[in-house]
Amino acid sequence: MTARLQLVKLHKRFGGVVATDNVSLDFAPSTLSAIIGPNGAGKTTLFNLITGRLKPSSGQVLLDGKDLVGLEPGAITRLGIGRAFQVASLFKTFSVRDSLAAAVLSRQRALGDMVGNFPGSMATDHVDRILHLTGLAHLAQRGSTELSHGDQKLLDIALALALEPKVLLLDEPTAGMGRNEARAMLERIHQVSQREKLTVIFIEHDMELVFGLAQSVRVLRYGAVLAEGTPAEIRAHPAVIAAYLGSEA
Amino acid sequence: MDIEALGQCLSSASCLVTQGMTGMIAGLLLFLVASGLTLIFGVLGFVNFVHGSFYMIGAYFAYSAFQATDSYVAAVVAGTLGVGLLAVVFERFFATRVYDKDHMLQILLCYAFILIFDDLVEVIWGNDFISMGVPQQFVRDPYIILGGVIPPLYVYLIGISLLFALALSLLMWKTKLGKTIRAAAQNRDMVSALGINTTLLFTLVFALGAILAGASGALAAPVRSLTPGMGFDILIESFIVTVIGGMGSIVGGLVASLLIGMVRSFGGIGFPLFTEGLIFMMTATVLLLRPNGLFARRAD
């Protein structure tokens, strides 16, 4: 089966520091993968390389065979890479509905329209769909900043979903949440990814949550891939256990 | 536009010396002001749009002190300390209220004070151009180097400016206070977490920055004509220095200041009415080629 997303010998150095060390990974379509690793292992850097925020020193990022390296972040987004952020990155003066409408209109390349009305009726169907998908429908009229922490993170994900991505990168989706809230979030992510047939890659610190949800786990350390496999395999992997004993249980 | 005159000057040693000296003084005085601005922006994150007014007030205080005492020393001290005091009041009562706010609010606050200071100066000293005049001790035969005429005051000004610059560097690099200030410029929160009284530190740094501007104004008073609103040009130029010199780079600031001084001085011969334009074109060119300034150490 061809991979949806392929990282081929991805390498990034900043001066003398190697942030990403020859990383080669495949991500199959419609799968949920987790990327874990101690702090500073280069997980967020990897996301930045995939989304075009950072340019790799060498290597390729292939989406359905097409190399994304060198493209502008906007173009990469259009090709199908969506991203949610560790700290929800929202439009503070927009309501939930308007934020999503803006994203959808951007997808439809209609944001340059100087004559129509915003949000108007153009994007309503798509917006409604995403609101229901992410469980935010009852908050549609609220301002982005009025939402609870967890709902803001949901909105952050919803914004990425609005662009109809093929691959969804989630940077610590449960950060700052209690156990129950985190579980609910991951359940929702699971539902969404199944319904939308997405390839979801998420960075996570909480091992319990990872093992309950991910189909495959990749462990990063010092910017390089330490191990990859199913959650069960990783749990028993001696190198992984050794790496984690030093930092966190 | 008078390219011929410019050409003539460039090929004459005496003109080169005279204009070169003028340019150097303008550059050094500007360097003092710009250093103050960079200090305030770097450590406090505050866009001190009132900086030009501090320069202006320093000059006016110096003028009045000189009128009263006939002593150049008193004039410089009055300018420096007077501005320092004013700056402390401004910082404690006004600047603090907008420290962590939008830059727009900061700029508008300062804009309000530019208007207020300009009008107050006009009320107190009047609208006309006034001149402090060269102090008695400098009324001597000028030095002649390579045929160029150099008034003794100029030599003195260069000396004093360099002294100020040296004192500043020593303060920043060789004293504990200086280390603290530099640390605060890198990371404000960390410094406060270390138990250092950031409120006091900020007031100190602000006053220091303002003093540099005030001192420069006082020093420049004998060779400039004073008028309300005179701070604006130097404000723009110190921003230019900060921007093209590269935020946080002292050498960059010095190079940029001298460059501007020279452009003013020689450019004033070739393009007498368009010197601002020249300076601007130089700024734009540098910014387009190196958006982080000539010697940028950190991108902002």
Next chain:
Amino acid sequence: MHKASLLRDVIVGIIVVIAAVLLNMAIGTPMLRDLALRLCSLGLFAVSLNLLVGYTGLLSFGQATFYGAGAYMFTLLMQKSGLGIPSAFGLTLIGVSLLAVVVGTICVRLTGVYFTFLTLAIQMMFYSMLIAWSSFTGGEQGLTGGLPKPPFLGIDLTNPTHFYIFSVSVFVVSLVILRRIVASPFGASLRMIRDNADRALFLGVPVQRYKLFAFVVSSLFATVAGILTSLFVSGAFPNFAYWLTSGDGLFMIMLGGASNFFGPVLGAIVLIVLDNLINVHIKHHGLVLGVVILFVVLGMRKGILDYLAEIFASYSERSATRRSQP
């Protein structure tokens, strides 16, 4: 659906023009007309600036460049070329827009205080050029010698009533256009850029290009304001392009409210009233203006209309909660 909003705005616009005409018929004093005319150019200048400041988050301190350029180019065309007013108007719009494209392209590469500063520096250079090039621009005196106003399409701008209606109409039409732009998806993208340019980029918004568009549109209407002013004073003067004029623009926005489309117009009214009061009673314009800005910046922290909008919003929320309680 958007046709409905355009229709509504046009109807409101027509009503405003008619109201202005009626007002003039009722109180036809030169002073009323003067106030109205100043409001038209200052108000338009402030609203156009707010497209950049309030809606896109770009604090430009240099829009007076285009205001001044518009006044100068229009005056020069009318004085020297023998063109009619519509042609001169159109040519000025095109000419200054080209300038705006060049200036904008240079400036939008920078952000934050660097952007502000560069716009200011460019403006000072333009001002310096106006003063220096005296053979062309009249130097410090400006373009005196009057402004020919040949009639066109049955409109005679030497007639005060015609000029009044003309200015009010230009003002209203400009405002309607700006309002449409602000309410459009493009307007939304500007607000996205203001709120979170990074995320906007990630969502596929061509941030740099849109910033440039906003810059040019804003400058276009600043130009119109400049043309209105030059018609009003029959000339063009260097202080049009002085940085204090840009400062006035920011003052109007700050005072009236940056988050409301009409805020800057209210700010313009306050500025004009203050100006008149000050010139009559106190000589020191800067002092009063400065103190008022201080009051707004430190006390209110936002403009009048923003303040009122907040009060209104919390009031309606409270009454809604009251209503929903048994």
